[in-house]
Amino acid sequence: MRHLISILVENEAGALSRISGLFSARGYNIESLTVAPTEDASMSRMTIVTSGSDDVVEQITKQLNKLIDVVKVVDLSEAEHIERELMLIKVRAGQKEREDMKRMADIFRGRIIDVTDNTYTIELTGDGRKLDAFIQALDQGTIIETVRTGTSGIGRGNRVLRV
Amino acid sequence: MDRVKTSTLSGAEIVVRCLQEEAVEYVFGYPGGAVLFIYDELFKQDKVKHVLVRHEQGAVHAADGYSRSSKKVGVALVTSGPGVTNAVTGIATAYMDSIPLVVITGQVPTHAIGLDAFQECDTVGITRPIVKHNMLVKDVKDLATAMKKAFHIATTGRPGPVVVDIPKDVTAAVCEFQYPESITMRSYNPVRKGHAGQIKKAAQLLLEAERPMVYSGGGVILSNSSQQLRDLVKLTGFPCTNTLMGLGAYPATDKQFLGMLGMHGTYEANMAMQHCDVLLAIGARFDDRVIGNPAHFAQNPRKIIHIDIDPSSISKRVKVDVPIVGNIPDVLDDLLKLLRGTPVADSKAWWKQIEEWRAKDCLKYDRSSKIIKPQFVLEKLYEITKGEAFVTSDVGQHQMWAAQFYKFNEPRRWINSGGLGTMGFGLPAAMGVQLANPGATVACVTGESSIQMCLQELSTCKQYRLPIKIVNLNNKYMGMVRQWQQFFHGNRYSESYMDALPDFVKVTEGYGHRGVKIEKPADVEPALREAFANKKELVFLDFITDQTENVYPMIPGGKGITEMILSEEL
Numbered sequence: 035m036r037h038l039i040s041i042l043v044e045n046e047a048g049a050l051s052r053i054s055g056l057f058s059a060r061g062y063n064i065e066s067l068t069v070a071p072t073e074d075a076s077m078s079r080m081t082i083v084t085s086g087s088d089d090v091v092e093q094i095t096k097q098l099n100k101l102i103d104v105v106k107v108v109d110l111s112e113a114e115h116i117e118r119e120l121m122l123i124k125v126r127a128g129q130k131e132r133e134d135m136k137r138m139a140d141i142f143r144g145r146i147i148d149v150t151d152n153t154y155t156i157e158l159t160g161d162g163r164k165l166d167a168f169i170q171a172l173d174q175g176t177i178i179e180t181v182r183t184g185t186s187g188i189g190r191g192n193r194v195l196r197v
Numbered sequence: 198m199d200r201v202k203t204s205t206l207s208g209a210e211i212v213v214r215c216l217q218e219e220a221v222e223y224v225f226g227y228p229g230g231a232v233l234f235i236y237d238e239l240f241k242q243d244k245v246k247h248v249l250v251r252h253e254q255g256a257v258h259a260a261d262g263y264s265r266s267s268k269k270v271g272v273a274l275v276t277s278g279p280g281v282t283n284a285v286t287g288i289a290t291a292y293m294d295s296i297p298l299v300v301i302t303g304q305v306p307t308h309a310i311g312l313d314a315f316q317e318c319d320t321v322g323i324t325r326p327i328v329k330h331n332m333l334v335k336d337v338k339d340l341a342t343a344m345k346k347a348f349h350i351a352t353t354g355r356p357g358p359v360v361v362d363i364p365k366d367v368t369a370a371v372c373e374f375q376y377p378e379s380i381t382m383r384s385y386n387p388v389r390k391g392h393a394g395q396i397k398k399a400a401q402l403l404l405e406a407e408r409p410m411v412y413s414g415g416g417v418i419l420s421n422s423s424q425q426l427r428d429l430v431k432l433t434g435f436p437c438t439n440t441l442m443g444l445g446a447y448p449a450t451d452k453q454f455l456g457m458l459g460m461h462g463t464y465e466a467n468m469a470m471q472h473c474d475v476l477l478a479i480g481a482r483f484d485d486r487v488i489g490n491p492a493h494f495a496q497n498p499r500k501i502i503h504i505d506i507d508p509s510s511i512s513k514r515v516k517v518d519v520p521i522v523g524n525i526p527d528v529l530d531d532l533l534k535l536l537r538g539t540p541v542a543d544s545k546a547w548w549k550q551i552e553e554w555r556a557k558d559c560l561k562y563d564r565s566s567k568i569i570k571p572q573f574v575l576e577k578l579y580e581i582t583k584g585e586a587f588v589t590s591d592v593g594q595h596q597m598w599a600a601q602f603y604k605f606n607e608p609r610r611w612i613n614s615g616g617l618g619t620m621g622f623g624l625p626a627a628m629g630v631q632l633a634n635p636g637a638t639v640a641c642v643t644g645e646s647s648i649q650m651c652l653q654e655l656s657t658c659k660q661y662r663l664p665i666k667i668v669n670l671n672n673k674y675m676g677m678v679r680q681w682q683q684f685f686h687g688n689r690y691s692e693s694y695m696d697a698l699p700d701f702v703k704v705t706e707g708y709g710h711r712g713v714k715i716e717k718p719a720d721v722e723p724a725l726r727e728a729f730a731n732k733k734e735l736v737f738l739d740f741i742t743d744q745t746e747n748v749y750p751m752i753p754g755g756k757g758i759t760e761m762i763l764s765e766e767l
Contacts (some may be wrong), residue, residue, distance in 0.1 A: 044384055047333070049320055059326050089512070096509035102330040102350060105384040197383055 036065070037091050038117060038187045040195050041080040041098060042105040042122060045071055049103045053080065055084060056101065062086065062094050066119075068182030077105065077197070081186045083162075114190035117161045122147075123169070124179040127154040131176060142168045161185070199254060203375050203632050208337040209234035212301065213654020215344035216245045218376045221272050223248055223263060223632055226254040230316060231303025234368040248632065248661060252278050257287020258651070261296050264627030265612045266419060267633035270352050271296065276303040277365075278316030281323065283565035286619060288358050289327040295419055296518050297356035299347045305337055306366040313585025320362040337370040342667050343611040345377045354387030355507040356419055360377035363566030377443040387506065391523030391531060397536060399477070399502040400535035401521050406475035406500075409435040409549040412458065415442030415615065416480015416505060416525055423447070423608040425529035426479065432533065436551055436690055438466040442615040445605035450584070455551065456560075459598040460752045464559035464761060467752070469551055471497050471759045478503045480525050483515040485618075485754075488750075491515055493757025504528050558764055560601055561751050568743045571595060571670045575602035578640060578668060581725045586638040587612060587630045591647030592624035594676035597748045599642040621650030624667065631663045638666070638729060645671040645698055645739075655708035658735050666728050666736045670702060670746045680747045684762070705737035712737040 043049045044087065050069060057064050065083040072079045084094060098107045100193045109118075128151075139146055139156045142164070147154035158168055161184055169180065189195065206214060212235050216224065226250045227234045239247050250256040253275045258273030271291075275284045281302050291298045305314040321333045330350045334343045340363070347359040403409060417426050423446045430437045430453055437447045438458040447454050456463030456622055458470055470476070470488065476499050481487070488494045491514050503511050512518045521528055562572045575598050578586075588603055589612040590596040605611045611629055614622040627641040639721040648669055658665055670676075678693040702712030711734050715724045721740065728736040750761040 048325075050323070052325060070494055093509060093513060100507065100509055101380075102385050 038110040039082045040110050043078050044103040045078045061084050068184040080161050083185050092182045108195050108197045117187045119184050119185045120183045121158045121165045123179045124155045126176040128152040206374040209238040211340045211374050213238040216495050219348050224274050225259040225270045226274030231277035231365045238601050250657050253283035255654045257284045257623035258622050261291045262629030263633045264296050266609050266630040271298045274301045278318045281320045290614050290619040291358040292327045295356050297351040298358040300360045302362045304362045304364040307364045324360045328360050331360035333362040337367050337372045341376050344382050349380050388526045389527050391521040391528035395521045396531045402475050402500050408474040410469050410473035411435050411437040411477045412482025413443045413446050413479040414440040417446040418608045419459050420525040422526035444611045445608040448606040449604035461748050464557045465554035467758045468554045474499050476501045482510045489752045489758045493736045571598050571742045574740050577722050579603045586640045589623045589627040589641045591643040592620045593616045594672035594748050595642050595670040596642045616638045620647040624651050625654045627665045640666045642668045646675045659709045665735050668743050669739045672742045701739040708734040712740045715740045
């Protein structure tokens, strides 16, 4: 089962490697990992997408909690939550493709943020499946480059993760 | 954070002052370029005594033995690069057994970090997976707090080693020194009290149990809750087993004690584990050497109550019905309150069954042998030291025989590397034990292979006049390797025989100690008596033992806890 784990961690040197090291040392999967400081610069918020049986995910959260720099851990996928990922994708957009590509970006609510004579760079936000769907929808030959941030998540409604 | 006592000090002075503030008695270490300023400050004072080892692995094991036998934190000091990499085995050993250590490591100056400087290594990176926590202190202003944190983290919650990596320029820089009296960390607040509802559930299960069993591990020793464990077992009349790490928590000579459990545990302890209906696990972790194959263990239905300070130890290998996260003495105090005054269910039939298992006498061995049997040496060691010695061990057959045949009645007397299984641990650990317990009898039970892994520490023993007694069970084989090769690899003794062993008597004498070689069973007792009567000198007893003896019972790797090989079956 896919799980979205959110972590508040002290913004100290090496905190990221403690967490990624834990995953590799114990053989846990990481599908994606995103991290950046929060409004409180002394703390970073990390979202890890992982997969495993319930037992494994329980161990993952326990092991994360055990790390001294980790302030809080929550499995967002246990309840209602919102996920978003940002993708920047550079596609071929010569005379022939230009119109189609613009239309396709509009359908997916993407924004064209850079233009040359024969390329578009499109910014697209959504959950991972939406970004996958956009890639699928394109003629594969038109894709020049993609970069994705990995998933960030937040609980719905009153559910919050803070100190 | 309260701060008191202000003065301007160098980083090196701060390190030493922090050690003084923490009332550190001994630092085990080895000097080198990156820690020269710290050594200079150690030289200028006499509150903190330094013990000079012969190899950094020995320093960490000695600090570890000191801690295990004294309830105090062990401190080691090593230089950068090779000093650190040599210390790694010691740190990993302490980590696996949750021993509170503070390991101070020198580092190249901050401006040289990352430039492949002389004796540079990424200490924080290398030690990250084998420490409870580690930190690189880049600014002298952070040093006192880092030291305070290190001691706080090492000794609270589930204990463990903490590495403080200090670049050389930080030890030279000066700043105001204020040692924090206490420390609070938003990210680290170990629990103490257990959940009252869970404890109530546990009490209910225990009171109704028809086939109860108490299984306790190293956590009971580490949390100093041996008395509560004894109270609970006595109050309920339940049978009790200890893990390798937990020996001494419950007195081994008591009727309710079923012996050690696990791969080389007793028949009765392992059978009772499998067939009980309520299992109370305390400070133990159901590891592979204890319950064997978890799928096999799960075949018999039973309710499991698990008390541990570390939530990640609970339901890791075995599903637990009543998890209780908390400090063991606090939880046991609460549990005892609920159990007192209420009668437990009748367990006569259960005890009858246990006595039948016990009647198998699974530790029996050939007492008429003309060759010295290792078990015999350990029985005599137990007798002659009246069961009161501190016994350290290395790793292998001798370790298991010591665990089986030396009946530990008190906690912190049995000092061995259970988790990591580090050969070479015994002698340096014994140094720490002897320093922590001057005047006490300290025996290091070892084998000819293990002892050679840290043999150089005989020199340290001489320097500090440590009258350790080394009980070397010399069968010329890496005995446990040989045993596995006999059982599982068609008697192909690949590289487990040691040709060209040294003359241990001469080696020991070369280091300035006494050495004795014992070849006949009749000489075992007199040799032990003479050695242990010698309170001044280290004596190396080289017992030439049966090369073919095996440790029984044995659960082969991956098998179930009741699938034991017994001596009579061969």
